[in-house]
Amino acid sequence: MDLKEKLVASYFAFEDNLEDHSPLHAIRNNAIKIFEENGFPSKKDEAWKYTSLNTVLKHDYSLFSKGEKAIEYKDIKPYLIHDIDSYKIIFIDGKYSSHLSQTTHEGVDVCLMSSAITKPKYRLVIENYFNKAAKDDSMTSLNTAFSNEGAYIHIPKNKIVEKPIQIVHFSTGNEAALMLQPRNLIVVDENSHVQIIERHQSLTDNPVLTNSVTEIFANKRAIVDYYKLQNDNENASLIDNTFIKQKQESHASVHTFSFGGKLTRNNLNFFQHGERIDSTLKGVTIIGDKQHVDHSTLVHHIEPNCESHQDYKGIYGDNATGVFNGKVIVEKEAQKTNAFQANNNILVSDKATINTKPQLEIFADDVKCSHGCTIGALDESAMFYLRSRGIPEKEARALLMYAFSNNVLDSVKIPEIKKRITKLIAKKLGVNIGFDL
């Protein structure tokens, strides 16, 4: 039985175990039908032309973790931003871990999807928002069908959440191979502000496939800053589907730092429903070996006077492959749109590949849209300059690569994250020099 058949067969048993009156019943049933019809995407699909799931799908994944492995705080501490006060929603093999988490219901709800979809007091929010931003492509639908657990965050209006929220999914190697499908819902009401950090991390080398869906709603004048830290083990793959629906004058940013994993596909979608919206999509990708990272972004400008800023930097070594597919749609009504997109890449090895493809569909006539992509090598004259000052070749190379990705780091608002990323970059580049001096 291949993975698709296994998923479809398991669905009915899964759905039977859930409460009869779940408002998600019909949504789930519809979603599994879409997945059953379309199956996993293949390279024949235009959107998946440069990313093949073949090697990822060959494992016999367990769809639900059976046992429970005891995990202590010390086991996961290295993967948390632990030097700041934060809320934490921690999952172990797909199950919520209350003793490792720090959630809240004081003024804001930082808790679990599983309780949000079963408890009456969240029913209205679920009805209004669940699956309202997500698209019905095959992978998202698969997640929707199995959606049961993940983070549920609701910030009512006029709240500035002082502490960042960390959502971290760990896998323990309890199963020979495990598939996870977390589902996050984040609703930020008028004038509120929240910062969120998301990470997926396996603690062993057992294969893991995560198909994650996150829906974010930034209502009027809300500010949402979201950081994705992707530095997983070499047998862990991630398909991240994130959908952000913005209302007028809201600001939403997503920074994606991709340093690890076997295969990572980021489907990042912004929808602007209102005027004077600002959307920021930034990323730094540094990979080697046979790693693969794909950033497929969409910014949908629907109304006038909005902005979007995309800036993705990639450094590819060894046999690594990268994809940047940036789609910007500007509707006829969306006059005075400012949409910027940049994708700059450095290939460090002759065998590394990057496929970069900007797609601009502009139907309005009074807009400023720009895009630019570059693929190059490191500047040799800069290398000589640094080396002539006594900085060895490897360190000089690292310094230039760090400098190359620096303007993405510039807009990271949490200093501890910046510090952590800087350290990860240094480690990834195999040097020990303090850049953040």
Added chain:
Amino acid sequence: MLKITNLHASVEDKGILRGINLEVKPGEVHAIMGPNGSGKSTLASVIAGKEDYEVEEGEILLEGEAIDELSAEERAHKGIFLSFQYPVEIPGVSVTNFMKTAINETRKAKGLEEMPANEMLKLIREKSELLEIDRKFLSRSLNEGFSGGEKKRNEIFQMAMLEPKLAILDETDSGLDIDALRIVANGVNKLKNKDNAVVVITHYQRLLDYIVPDYVHVLYKGRIVKSGGKELAHELEEKGYDWIKEEVNA
């Protein structure tokens, strides 16, 4: 300190240096002058270890040790410093960050501990005052958006920080107004002592009014065709290079 014997060097099979002989002793200032295209900057780059150039013949000794097989960073660790004619802009790396990395990497190569942060700050303050550099300037990205004068002053600031044994100043006067020229020259003079040496590469005599050379050499067609004292520089300023070319071509 520096002894160059019969140096031949080429880039992409094109011979540029065709038998250079030069000896620089501790405490000396040498000026290398010459018309455009004579090989002045090539000589500077070859001494500093730029990989684009191939040394075909001859040798370069620093304190008696052959350095032509060493990498640029190894030469820097041994005390060679090149002030670039066109300093490279490096966005995203601050001047301070760059200098800290350079100093600590050099110390690491010598088996020393990293310089303590307070000592580093003190050194930066002291040397930036010497070059009349504004503190704000130090947190800017290296050379990015700097004026010509700022770039050159920044080069000499780096020299002051690294305290090389042998400093090669490649056309440091180009792009400088008279005030900046004085600041730069003053900086170089203050750093000068009996144990180090300076090689000034220049097209014009102007800089040599401020950094007074012990010896002046004229480079033409990849060879040193004439050497003399500082009065040779004045003679070149008055008469140009044509009479040298005529002498050589005759």
